Amino acid sequence: MKRLITVATGLLLTLHLQAQTLSEKVMQQTCDCVSELTSLQQLQDSLQDCTTKAMVAVMQAGTAEERETLGRVEGITGVFKDVKEQLPDYCYNMRRLVVEGKTKEFYKLSANSKANKHYDTGNQLMDRGDYPGAIKAFEKAVKLDRNFVYAIDHIAVAYRRQENFAEAVKYYQQSLEVFPEGNLAHLNIAVAYTFLNDYDNALKHYKQLAYLYQDDPEGYFGAGKIFMLQANYADALDNLFTAHRMYEKAGSAYKQDSEKLITIVYGELKNKGQLDLFMQKAKEFNIEIN
Template structure:
């Protein structure tokens, strides 16, 4: 039985690791684009032609080579290649994320919505949250996809300590733009203010998922894990936040130092200093 299963397992493993021709081309195109100072259509076009020719010429499967070496085959192949780039190419992925952010964090194209938003922001700047809310509500009534208005409306409710209303409108913002870093971070803060640390962490972890180089997700998650007395996860997140803050020369590195000190003190009180040392070592942090 084992003798018959082993070759089948090896074959399945081999097939699962085999790359399609579009994956090979996308990988090469990504490497080419990474070397460009600017990415976009021009960089993509300058990379793709020679890569496609080489891929077709070196394709080992004669059937695949024959299929793609036609006008119809190329017309089917190129869109597949382009769709793969954001998945495998960090530079392209980052550009797509930036483009999406600009699209959703922008003024409304509906004049009545934008005018109401401007009036609301004026009230908000004067801490006059109730009239600000009225005008933000008018803005989103006139433009149901107005992310900035939802976010600022939620801020006003948070300032008035109407946390459930704040959560409601942050969620509406995230329905339109799930990657919205402002809404993700601030809804997490509101849940933390409500002492719902578990849900706060869920939103901070979404922020980490979308923005792995943003220290705020790790810092927020770490503080909430600390409040839940999960010291191991608290340290892992805070050490990561501290590394990013330090690399960026951010003033917030001092805040992460304070939290690290608080965790150390807690672990010292519970005779768990070894846990602190172990996790610090995993993060290449030298202790005095």
Template structure:
């Protein structure tokens, strides 16, 4: 089984905020800005994995175009050489037939560009926060319920949370199985700091649709605000059962189990989240790295580093101290 190396020096550096990770590198910024334009064409109306893949495709295409533009003279030459590349190429030697023998690194500065876009590209932020998966009861067929729902959304956008609560309450009274209205009612209560009412709304939504991503995630957040970390962790476990291939569940569970004092389970799930983010080439990998770093430092101070090292071993991660 392939081992993943994890440098503690890298971890320690990641404790600090990743400020302007790419802004000192004109090339990374230029590529990131151009790839950002590409992501504006991606629809939010699809599953997260598909969105991430298309964002990464925009980055890879722009990396390739940048390298080839700097080394070939005409667009025709570029198109000719690109047609020879395959999806499995990571480093490709091209241009031999033109006597140039140019080496193209397909993933050059990929992580840095991805992180730059995650911090600076509004389109990417919208895409990564979107969750439009609908079920049978997500929306309502009741015209009055829909009218109140649309009113509530308008209030929510304007941060008029009290008015949003009134509108969404009217919507769910007209249609008690209106899952999205329950979700937004919960969000409105949460924005007003009424976490207990928010929790009731998220649970109502989950009664209607037990697979709802949004209420599951927000339910975990609400319990976290109440400092009920064990309950929050258990919610994220429910999320993992529903969506075992989504690292968001593991990331949330990692933090909550750790805060609840279950260090072994927290670190284990943090490593799982990291590996899944890495596999998906997700911008959220930096969040997982920072959480792992903080856990390492605290467990070292507490004299419990063996918990961290055991979790790393169980996840086939080699720690270089």
């Protein structure tokens, strides 16, 4: 394949604008308010106020029908319900604050000093290649602190290094039960599922990673790889081009990995006589092929 050149002017996307519903207008205003916050505590303290201000702003600028809806108790209740249920999906700023707050809560050592000692012992044993011994030490740590995500994740790591991917999955799932937004668990369980040839579950976790951490290329790169393995080349290119642009912007050496996979997709499409799809996707992402 010829060399990829990413044009610096950004993506040239065709936006299909649709009329927003009343709840979507309120969510947009609420999300704008949330974007000014800097912590999970601020989000928890300010979300209702942000939503109320958003309703007032939408009511003032809205249609007669929208003003009538927001003038009724059932209308206000319905919009509040929509915002509560849908805002995390609609608003990345909200997801970001939740993830940042919970990361600080769970990605740390235990408050139980004995649990930390077992965790340290487990790391020492794992460094020496004694994975069964490390697992026993980490399990002792988790027994003392059921929410000790570091220790749970390290049990999974020890099993993964022994290529026992089924057991690794089991403990990454346990980790995600404690911290559902954990990026390390989502990334590594996806890798484990890939080794087990369970591409559907691998893709589910890569997608969740991209959803929760949309500024991190790893979710897109992983999803692109799985789509490629499934011969879904259109979605593969969407994700691989997204990851490639992010790697380039960050000056990351991983851009070589994304370029390798993109080259493989190029070859597959060339063999199938479908290079038009590749060129179409490259154009969508404003990437020139020289």
